[in-house]
Amino acid sequence: xxxxxxxxxxxxxxxxxxxxxxxxxxxxxxxxxxxxxxxxxxxxxxxxxxxxxxxxxxxxxxxxxxxxxxxxxxxxxxxxxxxxxxxxxxxxxxxxxxxxxxxxxxxxxxxxxxxxxxxxxxxxxxxxxxxxxxxxxxxxxxxxxxxxxxxxxxxxxxxxxxxxxxxxxxxxxxxxxxxxxxxxxxxxxxxxxxxxxxxxxxxxxxxxxxxxxxxxxxxxxxxxxxxxxxxxxxxxxxxxxxxxxxxxxxxxxxxxxxxxxxxxxxxxxxxxxxxxxxxxxxxxxxxxxxxxxxxxxxxxxxxxxxxxxxxxxxxxxxxxxxxxxxxxxxxxxxxxxxxxxxxxxxxxxxxxxxxxxxxxxxxxxxxxxxxxxxxxxxxxxxxxxxxxxxxxxxxxxxxxxxxxxxxxxxxxxxxxxxxxxxxxxxxxxxxxxxxxxxxxxxxxxxxxxxxxxxxxxxxxxxxxxxxxxxxxxxxxxxxxxxxxxxxxxxxxxxxxxxxxxxxxxxxxxxxxxxxxxxxxxxxxxxxxxxxxxxxxxxxxxxxxxxxxxxxxxxxxxxxxxxxxxxxxxxxxxxxxxxxxxxxxxxxxxxxxxxxxxxxxxxxxxxxxxxxxxxxxxxxxxxxxxxxxxxxxxxxxxxxxxxxxxxxxxxxxxxxxxxxxxxxxxxxxxxxxxxxxxxxxxxxxxxxxxxxxxxxxxxxxxxxxxxxxxxxxxxxxxxxxxxxxxxxxxxxxxxxxxxxxxxxxxxxxxxxxxxxxxxxxxxxxxxxxxxxxxxxxxxxxxxxxxxxxxxxxxxxxxxxxxxxxxxxxxxxxxxxxxxxxxxxxxxxxxxxxxxxxxxxxxxxxxxxxxxxxxxxxxxxxxxxxxxxxxxxxxxxxxxxxxxxxxxxxxxxxxxxxxxxxxxxxxxxxxxxxxxxxxxxxxxxxxxxxxxxxxxxxxxxxxxxxxxxxxxxxxx
Numbered sequence: 021x022x023x024x025x026x027x028x029x030x031x032x033x034x035x036x037x038x039x040x041x042x043x044x045x046x047x048x049x050x051x052x053x054x055x056x057x058x059x060x061x062x063x064x065x066x067x068x069x070x071x072x073x074x075x076x077x078x079x080x081x082x083x084x085x086x087x088x089x090x091x092x093x094x095x096x097x098x099x100x101x102x103x104x105x106x107x108x109x110x111x112x113x114x115x116x117x118x119x120x121x122x123x124x125x126x127x128x129x130x131x132x133x134x135x136x137x138x139x140x141x142x143x144x145x146x147x148x149x150x151x152x153x154x155x156x157x158x159x160x161x162x163x164x165x166x167x168x169x170x171x172x173x174x175x176x177x178x179x180x181x182x183x184x185x186x187x188x189x190x191x192x193x194x195x196x197x198x199x200x201x202x203x204x205x206x207x208x209x210x211x212x213x214x215x216x217x218x219x220x221x222x223x224x225x226x227x228x229x230x231x232x233x234x235x236x237x238x239x240x241x242x243x244x245x246x247x248x249x250x251x252x253x254x255x256x257x258x259x260x261x262x263x264x265x266x267x268x269x270x271x272x273x274x275x276x277x278x279x280x281x282x283x284x285x286x287x288x289x290x291x292x293x294x295x296x297x298x299x300x301x302x303x304x305x306x307x308x309x310x311x312x313x314x315x316x317x318x319x320x321x322x323x324x325x326x327x328x329x330x331x332x333x334x335x336x337x338x339x340x341x342x343x344x345x346x347x348x349x350x351x352x353x354x355x356x357x358x359x360x361x362x363x364x365x366x367x368x369x370x371x372x373x374x375x376x377x378x379x380x381x382x383x384x385x386x387x388x389x390x391x392x393x394x395x396x397x398x399x400x401x402x403x404x405x406x407x408x409x410x411x412x413x414x415x416x417x418x419x420x421x422x423x424x425x426x427x428x429x430x431x432x433x434x435x436x437x438x439x440x441x442x443x444x445x446x447x448x449x450x451x452x453x454x455x456x457x458x459x460x461x462x463x464x465x466x467x468x469x470x471x472x473x474x475x476x477x478x479x480x481x482x483x484x485x486x487x488x489x490x491x492x493x494x495x496x497x498x499x500x501x502x503x504x505x506x507x508x509x510x511x512x513x514x515x516x517x518x519x520x521x522x523x524x525x526x527x528x529x530x531x532x533x534x535x536x537x538x539x540x541x542x543x544x545x546x547x548x549x550x551x552x553x554x555x556x557x558x559x560x561x562x563x564x565x566x567x568x569x570x571x572x573x574x575x576x577x578x579x580x581x582x583x584x585x586x587x588x589x590x591x592x593x594x595x596x597x598x599x600x601x602x603x604x605x606x607x608x609x610x611x612x613x614x615x616x617x618x619x620x621x622x623x624x625x626x627x628x629x630x631x632x633x634x635x636x637x638x639x640x641x642x643x644x645x646x647x648x649x650x651x652x653x654x655x656x657x658x659x660x661x662x663x664x665x666x667x668x669x670x671x672x673x674x675x676x677x678x679x680x681x682x683x684x685x686x687x688x689x690x691x692x693x694x695x696x697x698x699x700x701x702x703x704x705x706x707x708x709x710x711x712x713x714x715x716x717x718x719x720x721x722x723x724x725x726x727x728x729x730x731x732x733x734x735x736x737x738x739x740x741x742x743x744x745x746x747x748x749x750x751x752x753x754x755x756x757x758x759x760x761x762x763x764x765x766x767x768x769x770x771x772x773x774x775x776x777x778x779x780x781x782x783x784x785x786x787x788x789x790x791x792x793x794x795x796x797x798x799x800x801x802x803x804x805x806x807x808x809x810x811x812x813x814x815x816x817x818x819x820x821x822x823x824x825x826x827x828x829x830x831x832x833x834x835x836x837x838x839x840x841x842x843x844x845x846x847x848x849x850x851x852x853x854x855x856x857x858x859x860x861x862x863x864x865x866x867x868x869x870x871x872x873x874x875x876x877x878x879x880x881x882x883x884x885x886x887x888x889x890x891x892x893x894x895x896x897x898x899x900x901x902x903x904x905x906x907x908x909x910x911x912x913x914x915x916x917x918x919x920x921x922x923x924x925x926x927x928x929x930x931x932x933x934x935x936x937x938x939x940x941x942x943x944x945x946x947x948x949x950x951x952x953x954x955x956x957x958x959x960x961x962x963x964x965x966x967x968x969x970x971x972x973x974x
């Protein structure tokens with residue numbers, strides 16, 4: 021009691037963090053403090069079906085242990101007015117033994133520690149924030165970031181806005197859109213680990229006081245699930261395997277220094293239990309050995325123990341181990357998954373570039389060496405080849421990974437960069453080199469003075485370098501400019517918000533491999549130095565490249581940032597846009613300081629903000645992502661376009677467009693897509709200003725060629741690109757088989773060379789058909805059967821053996837329609853297709869082809885062309901030849917002959933009928949006459965009347 025009174029009196033004298041440390045010594049019950057984890061908002065259920073009686077907010081201490089909530093406050097904000105409508109002081113409460121604390125109404129499945137009245141938690145747009153400290157938080161207060169620990173901002177409808185809550189509580193992170201259609205019944209907003217220290221919120225089934233399900237939206241066929249380096253369980257590798265996984269598999273161990281193969285072996289998946297396949301050593305007699313599906317050979321076990329100390333990599337391939345002898349170089353061919361981990365040695369950068377698409381390796385702790393922890397896949401992202409998906413956990417070979425209690429602490433609000441005391445000067449702070457869309461007028465370069473104060477940019481120069489030839493392509497002198505009061509200075513395009521202090525023209529900042537360098541020069545332009553890449557006066561530099569560019573820019577790396585690797589741009593980070601942001605340190609010319617993050621021009625970088633979408637989009641049904649129009653069968657980068665139709669605002673990140681040439685039906689161009697669709701659902705890839713994505717500049721050098729087809733792929737599969745949709749203009753069997761098509765999308769007999777046409781997808785009688793029409797990029801397709809008609813009467817003669825042709829066409833009517841269509845198009849040059857003749861009657865008789873009825877037209881211009889061609893053909897004085905065996909002829913003579921013959925025959929018919937009627941009439945009259953002669957009337961029976969009786973009737 022005496023000791024307790026001393027500690028309580030000290031509480032008022034000590035800072036909070038020291039008070040918690042003292043409690044660790046004096047408290048008999050082990051309650052964890054903030055030193056080993058953090059308190060998070062892990063789940064929110066703000067809207068129940070019908071009456072809101074099961075609302076709750078779940079908090080969890082990230083280390084999964086009991087934790088005191090003294091000093092914490094939970095605040096509920098209304099998005100309409102941005103003020104607090106409920107404030108809960110959590111002092112005096114603790115989490116349970118697994119770190120959970122529940123605030124909710126009485127209808128929640130597990131009783132909350134803090135009860136709320138029914139219908140307390142409002143539907144969006146609203147926010148919930150967790151604070152720590154002695155700041156006073158009251159109902160009705162305006163939203164604040166002071167003392168903020170964690171927060172979520174959510175909305176109920178796409179049109180809802182909560183800009184102030186977002187900017188204050190979750191800068192750089194969009195409000196979460198609640199999804200009532202996610203599942204039947206109820207759903208909640210759950211926090212899930214994505215990759216590295218990045219978290220995200222997603223819809224999931226309610227799970228109060230339980231680990232969030234965090235179900236990936238696309239289950240992976242196969243991948244590395246857990247790696248153990250030793251200890252009681254012994255070395256092991258656990259795979260996530262499904263029944264449809266590849267038959268041939270191999271596991272390859274790679275040296276961390278040489279980046280070459282150290283050992284490889286085949287994997288024999290005979291059966292799968294619980295979706296897992298365990299490869300473990302049998303020497304230790306451990307539980308892992310008992311559950312092993314395949315024995316890990318002693319050499320591999322020894323190598324794993326060595327790699328735990330020195331670092332290395334494990335890669336999984338969908339082929340046997342034959343191509344991977346000891347000493348073989350790295351390969352990306354048929355790579356399924358990989359994990360790269362760093363130990364005591366520095367890793368060869370080729371490991372990350374080749375196996376992880378440039379992502380960071382995992383830094384092993386000393387606990388991995390002794391085997392007390394394993395590397396477990398806990399990130400719920402649906403992509404592979406990312407060491408950031410792994411965390412160190414208790415080994416669980418052959419069982420579900422122990423991902424609860426992962427002590428990763430995101431901070432919603434990123435503090436302003438704090439410079440080291442030894443360096444106070446200008447730095448490159450944030451760079452956006454590649455914005456979605458064709459104009460690229462959202463590019464920007466942000467400078468920051470580490471003093472955090474207003475500073476003059478006198479004698480400061482900015483140089484932009486091209487990685488292909490290592491020459492500068494832009495030099496900017498910032499004389500006369502100043503940073504703002506916080507040390508920020510922005511150079512950017514016209515659409516950057518807030519407005520940049522220095523305007524850059526559109527598309528000026530090149531995509532990688534390139535470099536940006538910052539100089540102080542008192543002697544004039546840095547480019548005046550003798551060196552092609554000046555280093556005198558160099559303050560800071562970034563050298564970067566994209567996933568799709570070659571390494572390149574090696575000379576820039578050596579001169580500007582020696583001994584380092586490029587920063588890797590990652591357009592899949594966000595569905596909208598992202599930047600290279602300084603986050604890890606404020607050391608100049610240090611590329612490790614940068615990471616991919618959400619855009620925050622003229623604001624502190626969003627270093628701990630996670631993207632709200634997976635880096636690779638979830639594969640959707642093919643009907644949701646379709647190719648809707650292709651501009652022609654010929655490729656030229658100036659005129660060619662492809663139009664996709666998707667759900668409005670859908671992201672195209674992770675999709676790839678592939679073009680095939682007719683010569684050999686080989687792939688000749690591949691375009692990774694970026695950005696998202698318009699509100700109309702259209703996404704246009706082309707060269708004009710209205711395109712959502714431009715063809716890469718390198719495509720300008722591709723030769724003009726005839727297209728065989730266009731295909732849309734999704735690269736979310738770990739095996740290979742997954743085909744989503746395709747259109748083919750050839751009968752090449754190899755290409756049709758490759759793209760899973762039975763026949764060409766457009767009949768090859770219609771592949772004529774008419775100008776200014778496109779192939780568009782149309783709906784007809786509940787099915788999808790391809791039509792040839794006038795281009796309509798970014799708008800509704802011109803489908804002929806929805807258009808106006810014009811009456812026609814056209815005659816064509818058949819050259820050669822006309823009777824034989826007519827007999828053949830009776831069996832193959834489509835062949836006749838195709839040939840007639842081609843010849844009519846030759847005459848009008850107006851984009852006619854076989855669909856245009858659907859309402860016409862086309863017949864062949866006696867060596868003549870007759871086109872009667874109506875032809876459909878898509879617009880007034882085509883209608884007039886059809887009418888003109890029909891009139892010219894009808895009035896032709898001689899045969900008008902086109903391609904093939906048909907020729908236009910004058911229908912008037914044919915019609916005259918037909919009508920003349922018809923009139924003659926009708927006259928004879930009338931004469932015969934009249935003659936028959938006359939003969940019949942004469943015969944009837946004669947018969948009546950003879951009958952009356954033979955049967956006279958009996959006048960004796962006639963009664964005579966008086967003359968006066970009949971007069972009225974008369």
